[in-house]
Amino acid sequence: MGKLNVTILRYLSKEDFRVLTAIEMGMKNHELVPGALAAVIANLRHGGVHKILRDLCKNRLLSYERGKHYDGYRLTNAGYDYLALKTLSSRGSVYSFGNQIGVGKESNIYIVANEDGTEYCLKLHRLGRICFRNLKEKRDYHAHRHKASWLYLSRISATKEYAYMTALYNRGFPVPKPIDVNRHCVVMDLVQGQPMSRVYQLEESVVEKLYDELMDLIVKLANHGVIHGDFNEFNIMITEEGKPIVIDFPQMVSTNHINAKMFFERDVTCIKDFFRRRFAYESELFPTFDDIEREDSLDVEVSASGFTRQMDKDLLEGMGIDEASDDIDDSDVQNEDNGESVEKLPDNFDLSSEALPDHIDKYLEGLKLENEKSAVENSN
Numbered sequence: 001m002g003k004l005n006v007t008i009l010r011y012l013s014k015e016d017f018r019v020l021t022a023i024e025m026g027m028k029n030h031e032l033v034p035g036a037l038a039a040v041i042a043n044l045r046h047g048g049v050h051k052i053l054r055d056l057c058k059n060r061l062l063s064y065e066r067g068k069h070y071d072g073y074r075l076t077n078a079g080y081d082y083l084a085l086k087t088l089s090s091r092g093s094v095y096s097f098g099n100q101i102g103v104g105k106e107s108n109i110y111i112v113a114n115e116d117g118t119e120y121c122l123k124l125h126r127l128g129r130i131c132f133r134n135l136k137e138k139r140d141y142h143a144h145r146h147k148a149s150w151l152y153l154s155r156i157s158a159t160k161e162y163a164y165m166t167a168l169y170n171r172g173f174p175v176p177k178p179i180d181v182n183r184h185c186v187v188m189d190l191v192q193g194q195p196m197s198r199v200y201q202l203e204e205s206v207v208e209k210l211y212d213e214l215m216d217l218i219v220k221l222a223n224h225g226v227i228h229g230d231f232n233e234f235n236i237m238i239t240e241e242g243k244p245i246v247i248d249f250p251q252m253v254s255t256n257h258i259n260a261k262m263f264f265e266r267d268v269t270c271i272k273d274f275f276r277r278r279f280a281y282e283s284e285l286f287p288t289f290d291d292i293e294r295e296d297s298l299d300v301e302v303s304a305s306g307f308t309r310q311m312d313k314d315l316l317e318g319m320g321i322d323e324a325s326d327d328i329d330d331s332d333v334q335n336e337d338n339g340e341s342v343e344k345l346p347d348n349f350d351l352s353s354e355a356l357p358d359h360i361d362k363y364l365e366g367l368k369l370e371n372e373k374s375a376v377e378n379s380n
């Protein structure tokens, strides 16, 4: 297995970057992007796209694969990370990389900092990679091919998280302050504390207060039209002052969801069970779905802000959560498959040809392990 060449990454040229972006654009409607299509999209005056494609593969930002009908290129995790980090760093939200603080089921979490040294939390969403191969077996695979792609799912997962975090934060909910989003990456405030899963000792009065606070939060969310859907000790951070901060929103559902009552009760049960197990605390008091007094529709606001109901439906399906609340007419969905007009990069496309800050290179170097792993998986 080849190694990631960090030196070349640092000096990725304007043309390299253009070709990498061209593959990303091509992947909107191709699982594998043929070299010829990449050349058309990249629209490079002097050609040379094929050599650049080869170099990007050597650096594992792209991979070349043989498909059933044609061969072509696709972005690797590192390639997609590169594009997002380049954008976030050009906007000044991410300047340096710190430690990885979490590997969730569907994300990697890092401490990052901006140029001033202010620390943030960076969450890279990674969806669809694992179930992608299983999906291939399904008969409706072709119909849902684009919807199910890891690129699309990871991006809409981050988009949703950022949109909900923003709406919740603006209403004074205890969530991290959202800072920036690009592609599959969300930058947010770093919570000074630890997940509730690591809290073992609390005074009895504090236990009761925390329990009440969390139950109130579940109801308050529902009053605003949403259910967290994964309200457990790993997604509740406890600050140094003992205040709960809720994280992890991609699976949130509307209180209009067909299974809303079930999701609501599951969140409540999670808290009840945890408090019984961990603190031997049981209370007669817990909220029910009938306690909801609708005062606001966060989900409607979020869909108006660009995270559409169709995206939500695709995301929830991609995560294996049942179909969304109501049927969405599929004719609404833009058919991206019409390959007639190929979108080309404009001549003046130049997101940034500057070198990445050193720290980000170090991060990308760390990714090589992960890439090698996924390369092995893909070749199976």
Ligand code: ADP
Binding pocket: 101, 102, 103, 104, 105, 106, 107, 108, 109, 121, 123, 176, 188, 189, 190, 191, 192, 195, 234, 235, 247, 248, 249
């Ligand atoms: P996943 O969807 O993979 O579960 P989470 O958003 O729940 O991802 O994050 C995984 C872990 O990363 C959390 O359990 C927590 O320990 C840590 N984490 C996530 N966001 C933050 C944050 N804003 N501040 C501090 N730690 C965080």
Ligand code: MG
Binding pocket: 104, 234, 235, 248
């Ligand atoms: Mg989580």
